Amino acid sequence: DGGITQSPKYLFRKEGQNVTLSCEQNLNHDAMYWYRQDPGQGLRLIYYSQIVNDFQKGDIAEGYSVSREKKESFPLTVTSAQKNPTAFYLCASSRRRSEETQYFGPGTRLLVL
Amino acid sequence: GQNIDQPTEMTATEGAIVQINCTYQTSGFNGLFWYQQHAGEAPTFLSYNVLDGLEEKGRFSSFLSRSKGYSYLLLKELQMKDSASYLCAVRTSGGSYIPTFGRGTSLIVHP
Numbered sequence A: 001d002g003g004i005t006q007s008p009k010y011l012f013r014k015e016g017q018n019v020t021l022s023c024e025q026n027l028n029h030d031a032m033y034w035y036r037q038d039p040g041q042g043l044r045l046i047y048y049s050q051i052v053n054d055f056q057k058g059d060i061a062e063g064y065s066v067s068r069e070k071k072e073s074f075p076l077t078v079t080s081a082q083k084n085p086t087a088f089y090l091c092a093s094s095r096r097r098s099e100e101t102q103y104f105g106p107g108t109r110l111l112v113l
Numbered sequence B: 001g002q003n004i005d006q007p008t009e010m011t012a013t014e015g016a017i018v019q020i021n022c023t024y025q026t027s028g029f030n031g032l033f034w035y036q037q038h039a040g041e042a043p044t045f046l047s048y049n050v051l052d053g054l055e056e057k058g059r060f061s062s063f064l065s066r067s068k069g070y071s072y073l074l075l076k077e078l079q080m081k082d083s084a085s086y087l088c089a090v091r092t093s094g095g096s097y098i099p100t101f102g103r104g105t106s107l108i109v110h111p
Helices: none
Strands: A004-007 A010-013 A019-025 A031-037 A043-051 A054-057 A064-066 A076-078 A087-094 A108-112 B003-005 B009-013 B018-025 B029-037 B044-049 B053-057 B060-065 B070-075 B084-092 B105-110
Touching: A004 A087, A010 A019, A019 A031, A019 A087, A019 A108, A043 A064, B003 B084, B009 B018, B018 B029, B018 B084, B018 B105, B029 B060, B029 B070, B044 B053, B044 B060, B044 B070, B070 B084
Parallel strands: A010 A108, B009 B105
Antiparallel strands: A004 A019, A019 A076, A031 A043, A031 A087, A043 A054, A064 A076, A087 A108, B003 B018, B018 B070, B029 B044, B029 B084, B053 B060, B060 B070, B084 B105
8 A cells, every 4th residue: 555654653752852744645755745734724845855865944943953865764853942832743645756746654743740 | 926816715505516726927837736734633635627628527627828827716616615625736847846935715504
């Protein structure tokens, strides 16, 4: 089955702690994206990657970091610098940057203790 | 930047028809997407419009008018399972081509 997986489904973070959200896809897509969704808000772009070993900041990159060492994987680290990390995080992929459709993973809900 | 506007919430009756509007202000328009998102789940693709007119796909149709900066999603024969958030997203040709999302419209279908 082709698709995008995210883990864990729920994640708890303590103050001052870095946490990493996993995103894997087996669709052979070149482009991958991370979005943040808050209640009553649209999806806001954190980072995106068009190709392995390359990534670009989105609209709200501060306090986050990413890596793209493999085509299938695009993990997102929420650092202690992100002061308001509680949100629903969605990973997506598309065949190319200008591809029509983005396919989304099931999401990770991050909560701060 | 882009300004995308959708109603926050709508309610409708099972079996009825509902129209969800989306207006946008942008330069270099390069397509408009509609996604459906059930609570706590991933958005799923519904439609993509890049030319003016109506695209029909089963119970769902999407309309675009580029000159008016306007789109709507039309849902016919509403079912309870259509209760969800509907996201409008606009892509522009300048920069990354990555769509910008509106805040979404929460649709509640009641019996």
